[in-house]
Amino acid sequence: MIKIYAPASIGNVGVGFDILGAAITPIDDTLLGDCVSIEPSNTFQLNCYGNFSTHLPKDIKKNITWKAWKWFSKKTNKKKPISITLEKNMPVGSGLGSSASSIVASVLAFNKFYKTKLTQVELIKLMGILEGSISGGIHYDNVAPCYLGGLQLITDDIHNPTQKLPIFKNWLWIIAWPGITVSTSTARNILPLQYSKEICIQNSRNLSTFIHALYTQKSELAIRFMQDTIAEPYRISLIQNFLYIKTALLKLGALTCNISGSGPTLFSICLNISVANKVKEWLEKNYIKNNQGFVHICKIDQLGARKIRI
Known part of the structure; x- marks a missing residue:
């Protein structure tokens, strides 16, 4: 089984509208982020649980994890059924990168499961596209820090779309x-x-x-x-x-x-x-x-x- 955790994030960080984002984790080790697990199965399954799973769309085709799976299954042309579990620990519409957390965990889990070996830039761009399908526009200020950690500056450069910035450790x-x-x-x-x-x-x-x-x-x-x-x-x-x-x-x-x-x-x-x-x-x-x-x-x-x- 593969299980990926993706942390919560603060978009904009106040001063950087759409170009700054920071990944965060509670100091008491509370799991503030979504998890996606994948394992082989006889039939395709997408199971959702967690404190905020009831906030997700009832139509499976509107679930962002399903959209990510659809992208990978088309790219790899592999139809072998799998069981996917989305642990939804993040509230939807909260401003903490809830959709980004699900997207990042899903994309990384599928990339590992299907052994597609996408590059970091390819992964970030795919995450941005999936994020845009929810918010109405491609932006990386949640997916980049959620994926890479730290405080990220979104450059949108073709070779280096994001750059990690230093931060004050005592904050x-x-x-x-x-x-x-x-x-x-x-x-x-x-x-x-x-x-x-x-x-x-x-x-x-x-x-x-x-x-x-x-x-x-x-x-x-x-x-x-x-x-x-x-x-x-x-x-x-x-x-x-x-x-x-x-x-x-x-x-x-x-x-x-x-x-x-x-x-x-x-x-x-x-x-x-x-x-x-x-x-x-x-x-x-x-x-x-x-x-x-x-x-x-x-x-x-x-x-x-x-x-x-x-």
Whole structure:
């Protein structure tokens, strides 16, 4: 049997709309990511279980794991039936790369099972295509970090579509999903079709200074320029009391409060576990809407997707 785990991810990372993404993992070793298992079978099977499996489409042909299997079965022309299990640990429409997690785990599992030996670039491009079939447009800011780990800069270069960036090891990333969803298409459609020259310049300044600060290890500078001028001003209307929450977390000692991907998950960064726990407790009390919601203190997952023991 082959079993692949693919971690959750933060798209945009505030300052890098559609071109930055970070893989994350809870410090308490909670499994925050999807798993796909494959084994030979007498009949084709796709079984889904996990906390969020009921959120998946009932029509199997709309399941992203089925779409990935269909692609590989056509490419290899192998019709031998297999049993596929998708362990859905990620909430759909959460802003934590749920679809990317399923896609990455599926593609890597099939690539290994069918021995197609696709290159890293070929794998990333296939992952982007499958992601686009869900969100309406090809983008890699979740699939790249989910697959490769760390903080990734999406270059879309023909030879090197993504580049790993350095990150501050002492940063603790607190993520909070309230238990409700925001569709990626809704979050993208709310954005303007055009931006002023001033906003474009500011966005370029913020992103370039942030990346400079990563390479020169200037943590305070990186935080000051982790500002989203492209998406956050418009998407805060989709998140109730966002500005109040942001102010409250900063008063507790958090360094940031930003929207993860399309939302509604929020992420915050802290420098020590004491502040991180205060932020976690506040979010659990004031941002979680139901018993499905969660808050985790995380670190950057440098490994990305990997084979795990059965």
